[in-house]
Amino acid sequence: MGYLVDSLVSLGYLEIRKDPSDRRVNIVQMSPKGIEMMRIATDIGKRIENEWAERMGVVEMGSLRALLKLLASSIPDLANADADPETRPPADVSSN
16 A cells, blocks of 8 residues: 555655654645545546436436445445545545
8 A cells, every 4th residue: 555655645646744643653645636636537427427327318327326336335445435535534544
């Protein structure tokens, strides 16, 4: 996991800072660039979903969404994948 965090830090999508209450702990958070990239990616995803819904129909799109949620729920790391990125709990990416 460290190499992924380091890579995203070097690209400017994440920032690392020391926890003020425990200097042994690093806090990893999204940078302004990372937040903007997430917004862009979310917008693109919504446009794709809308396009698919137009092609497939609302009922079929609902079925696809339900099947994808079922699949995601079977993967432990994706338990919160269907939550809004703005409100779901942050992933635990703290490093010591």
